[in-house]
Amino acid sequence: MLRPDYPIRTERLTLRPFAAGDLDDLHALTGDPQVVRYLYWEVHTPEETREALARRMGQDALTEEGQWLVLAMDLDGRVIGQVVLKWASRVHRQGELGFVLNPAFHGRGYAREAAEAMLRLAFEGLGLHRVYGACDTRNEGSWRLLERLGMRREAHFVEDELFKGEFGDQYIYAVLAREWRARQAISSR
Incomplete structure (x- = not known):
């Protein structure tokens, strides 16, 4: 079980749970075709974003x-x-x-x-x-970030999913706890 102490700085x-006042900023993500291109949802209407925000507001802990x-x-x-x-x-x-970032903030390490x-x-x-991440092989920004995080590419699934009307390829990256701890020890020197 995980109930973080918020906020996480x-x-x-x-980093904090979503709040009701985040609607416009969230819609800047969910309503942007460039952002959702490689995600499992389509561009959201304002009402769909409102519903998505309500779900996110309840996703502030891991209990099961x-x-x-x-x-x-x-x-x-x-x-x-x-x-x-x-x-x-x-x-x-x-x-x-997983992660999603507003394109206006790409390339700055956020x-x-x-x-x-x-x-x-x-x-x-x-x-x-073990923690893994999955992304469309065409989403170079995401897989490069997974590599910068110290994750290794473990798999390349070819046309493994019907995604937004076409079969797509997917990369799977992962890192083990011991690898992550070793990397943290090196970076803290």
Whole structure:
């Protein structure tokens, strides 16, 4: 079980549960075709974003496997993205990492900062053994970020899913707790 102490502060971001006042910033994500291109949802209407926000507001803890922890990436009071951790398996101590960032903030290290904090929660807070991330092979920004986080490419699934009307390829990346701890020890020197 994981109930983080909020807010979680990184160098430049505040990671926190979504709140009712985040509707416009969230719609900037969910309503942007560029953002949702490689995600499982389509562009949201304002009403669909309102419903999505209500769901996210309740995803602030992991109490059983299968749940998602969904946190807003807050930069000076503006939500610029979200970072997520799924508790995929209690028995196998597995989790899944994900992130979505407003394109206006790409290339500045915000997603990496948030994802590193989420990996810390996964390994130190939840006691996971392995965290993986999946992305469309065409989503170079995402798979490059997974590599910068110290994750290794474990699989390349070819046309494994019918995704938005076409079969697509998918990469799977992962990192083990011991690998993550070794990387943290090196970076703290």
